[in-house]
Amino acid sequence: MIRPEILAPAGNLEKLKTAINFGADAVYLGGSKLNLRAFADNFSNEELKEGIKYAHDREKRVYVTLNVFPHNEDLEGLEEYLKELYELGTDAIIVSDPGIIMTAREVVPELEIHLSTQANNVNYKSAIFWHKQGVKRIVLARELTLEEVAGIKDKIPESLELEIFVHGSMCMSYSGRCLLSNYMTGRDSNRGACAQPCRYKYKLVEEKRNEEYFPIMEDDRGTYIMNSKDLCMIEYIPELVKTGSVSLKIEGRMKSAYYVATVVKAYKEALDTYMKDPEGYEFNPKWLQQLDRPSHRKYYTGFYLGDKDSQIYESSSYIRNYDIIGIVKDFNKEEGIATIEQRNKIFDNDTVEVLRPVGDNIEVKLTEMKDENGKEIESAPSAQMIFNVKVDTELEKNDILIKAKEEKK
Incomplete structure (x- = not known):
């Protein structure tokens, strides 16, 4: 095999x-x-x-x-x-x-x-x-x-x-050969510029009632009939x-x-x-x-098992339970200090998970956050900024730090 x-x-x-x-x-x-x-x-x-x-x-x-x-x-x-x-x-x-x-x-x-x-x-x-x-x-x-x-x-x-x-x-x-984007936005999907109009929200309009929009499903959000x-x-x-x-x-x-x-x-x-x-x-x-x-x-499972339930009619939104917050660029073993390149905003004393190629994820707490110049900071808000934190677990270069998204109340 x-x-x-x-x-x-x-x-x-x-x-x-x-x-x-x-x-x-x-x-x-x-x-x-x-x-x-x-x-x-x-x-x-x-x-x-x-x-x-x-x-x-x-x-x-x-x-x-x-x-x-x-x-x-x-x-x-x-x-x-x-x-x-x-x-x-x-x-x-x-x-x-x-x-x-x-x-x-x-x-x-x-x-x-x-x-x-x-x-x-x-x-x-x-x-x-x-x-x-x-x-x-x-x-x-x-x-x-x-x-x-x-x-x-x-x-x-x-x-x-x-x-x-x-x-x-x-x-x-069919196999990605779509004309919707070209027709609706002038961006040709077959030349690399798809605007993904199949993810747009649509409503139904009767020919003689141009201002009357009828939801295809019984809600006020329209329907994502091609999503x-x-x-x-x-x-x-x-x-x-x-x-x-x-x-x-x-x-x-x-x-x-x-x-x-x-x-x-x-x-x-x-x-x-x-x-x-x-x-x-x-x-x-x-x-x-x-x-x-x-x-x-x-x-x-796509077409592989004959599954017909392939569309999402309620929303075009992505499910996103975790965010990447940074990538480890260096780790000082003697001092237990990690150098991180930021990917999403992170705060001092946050607990995050470490994703690495082998093994289950582990949790670490980020403390004593400082910027590149050694100044103490409460958060790392700027895109791709370099910051240092103290952790009690040894990290490795290229470890990916992730954090669960907070549920909206």
Whole structure:
């Protein structure tokens, strides 16, 4: 039985390092051009060079997305960009457009190509077709059952790999190929600029009564008729592995480093536990509890199990039980003082949890808070400010500090 890789999103260099530190086998990211997250931080070539080195030094892989559907002007400089990615050591590119695939085969024939989910591959014949065009891996469309995924695997050559999404946001449109954003806001989702109008609040208007708005549901908030739940397959690790897919993909290049760390850690623990003893494997509820903490919408199992209850009609809000409040940058063992880079406002004498790659979370109390200049402060309110605190437990560099959100009264 082959152990699939855990493939994590990396919206920026910090998230790349977080994903790898917390156990991802590979990361995917957007470079400076042609990716579907135009509003993510994305990577300059220098950052990409540093990120690839960081990954390769730890025997991890880096995939770069070029998954837009490009117009003519988008293709300017494509050949040079592909050569740059190859020379930087990119392990594979994720592509949806046949023109980009053809160009890649011409100018960087040794660069591995993965077919993006945007190409909505849902059958084995299409998979074989793309394989003949030089594609090494198919990122299958999300509109498939586990049985269908396994069926595709049974009918394709051994040399062709399959990758499937296992966690994260779902799109209301088929494999993400949506026109709503372009139509309503002029921002083309198929060129990386989606405004997510499927998350907007809608009301019904009768043709001849333009000023009369009728709630589709019996409340005063309207209804979120296109607002998909989030995919979560943590409870079905054995079934995912048995499909024969080589990669389990986590969605979320726009999400926080805390989200990346938590989700990667949960899936890694679950997968490692199963691979160690498939026959004796039992699901541990703590993994799902961990996934309830970072920002997410209500979970469901997507199309994999035939679940039809996929929409959230009441709200477009995220469930967010915990916030990241800081990342440990250094720890002085002799004095018990931690240097923290702030992520959300935190107060002196607050009790927080420590999230690290291995082991359960631990609680620590932050005391004697001081700024960089050694001045005592009552809180750390400024974004990414550096501050020092005393703790009675040894912390490690890159530990993530999190805190439960206070319930609104």
